[in-house]
Amino acid sequence: MMDKECVREMLNNIVDSWLLGKCVSLSWIRGQIFFAYMIGAITTFEKEELLKRVSESKEVL
Numbered sequence: 001m002m003d004k005e006c007v008r009e010m011l012n013n014i015v016d017s018w019l020l021g022k023c024v025s026l027s028w029i030r031g032q033i034f035f036a037y038m039i040g041a042i043t044t045f046e047k048e049e050l051l052k053r054v055s056e057s058k059e060v061l
Helices: 004-019 026-038 044-060
Strands: none
Touching: 004 026, 004 044, 026 044
């Protein structure tokens, strides 16, 4: 059984790393977000919020 809270925390940590410039692969991050959504670990709202955070940070750079 998957721990949804653990998945959410991991995704937030990944996005935070991206925002700090520590993670180099945007496609990998997006893949992790979509996979978590597909397996039901995050909601549609959470998926959209995470993608929005990643996309907005890329626009600033």
